[in-house]
Amino acid sequence: xxxxxxxxxxxxxxxxxxxxxxxxxxxxxxxxxxxxxxxxxxxxxxxxxxxxxxxxxxxxxxxxxxxxxxxxxxxxxxxxxxxxxxxxxxxxxxxxxxxxxxxxxxxxxxxxx
Amino acid sequence: xxxxxxxxxxxxxxxxxxxxxxxxxxxxxxxxxxxxxxxxxxxxxxxxxxxxxxxxxxxxxxxxxxxxxxxxxxxxxxxxxxxxxxxxxxxxxxxxxxxxxxxxxxxxxxxxx
Numbered sequence: 001x002x003x004x005x006x007x008x009x010x011x012x013x014x015x016x017x018x019x020x021x022x023x024x025x026x027x028x029x030x031x032x033x034x035x036x037x038x039x040x041x042x043x044x045x046x047x048x049x050x051x052x053x054x055x056x057x058x059x060x061x062x063x064x065x066x067x068x069x070x071x072x073x074x075x076x077x078x079x080x081x082x083x084x085x086x087x088x089x090x091x092x093x094x095x096x097x098x099x100x101x102x103x104x105x106x107x108x109x110x111x112x113x
Numbered sequence: 114x115x116x117x118x119x120x121x122x123x124x125x126x127x128x129x130x131x132x133x134x135x136x137x138x139x140x141x142x143x144x145x146x147x148x149x150x151x152x153x154x155x156x157x158x159x160x161x162x163x164x165x166x167x168x169x170x171x172x173x174x175x176x177x178x179x180x181x182x183x184x185x186x187x188x189x190x191x192x193x194x195x196x197x198x199x200x201x202x203x204x205x206x207x208x209x210x211x212x213x214x215x216x217x218x219x220x221x222x223x224x225x226x
Contacts, residue, residue: 004155032211043117043203043217044156051212089155093211099144099163100171101205101215105155 002027002094006104013080013111021075021107023064023090031094033057033066033073034101038087047075047088080111115140119204119218126194126225134189134221136204142216144207145187146171147179149200150220156203162187163209194225 007022025031032051036044048057053068062077073090090104117138126132138145146161148171158171162181176198178190187206191198201222207215 006155036215036217041219043219044205044215045217046214049212049214099207099209099211099213100146100158100161101156103148103155103157105153106150 002092002102004090004092004102004104006090006107010108010110015082015111015113016079019077019080021088023073023104025071025092027092027094029094031092034091035064035075036089036091082111082113085109085111117204117206117216117218119221121221123222128195128225129193131192132194134202136187136218137185138206140206142206142208144209146205147189148203150203151200196225199223199225
């Protein structure tokens with residue numbers, strides 16, 4: 001079945017550091033890929049998505065590129081802020097049907113001033 | 114405002130005492146689902162519903178029930194809760210399809226003693 005694997009956390013960075021959170025997936029066919037973010041005490045919210053190979057999703061300075069050849073969707077940000085501290089989830093929606101989300105384990109990011 | 118509302122936010126109960134967690138969405142979404150979030154395991158789907166009166170098991174359905182009598186509501190029922198159901202629960206809704214965004218409730222922290 002479909003699965004998503006994220007890099008182990010937690011990740012601790014200083015403000016303005018470069019961020020990479022790795023995500024790889026296993027799926028039948030060509031899934032859509034998502035990054036969701038969970039701020040403390042809140043539900044998940046969509047950060048960005050990509051629906052086909054070589055697409056780049058971007059939002060709030062975060063980017064991720066759908067790499068079919070390496071089955072990856074790594075999240076990057078050039079300069080993190082304290083307000084980026086949250087848990088980040090990589091997820092996919094695969095055929096058939098395509099409505100069900102499969103999540104990775106989540107990566108806790110803490111950014112220190 | 115588009116939202117998914119869960120109640121209660123926090124609940125402490127005793128083993129075997131039936132409980133219901135409510136979920137309601139105001140976006141006319143067909144697809145609704147319940148997840149539980151546990152450390153190191155990410156989010157795992159409990160049940161989902163493709164539309165009114167259409168429900169199906171997710172990855173971890175044991176010990177849970179759901180119903181979908183109206184499009185906007187999707188309650189989660191624990192008929193005889195056990196301590197291993199202590200977890201953080203999220204309801205989510207979306208339009209059907211592989212590229213659509215899922216909207217999440219704020220979560221219900223359940224403790225079964």
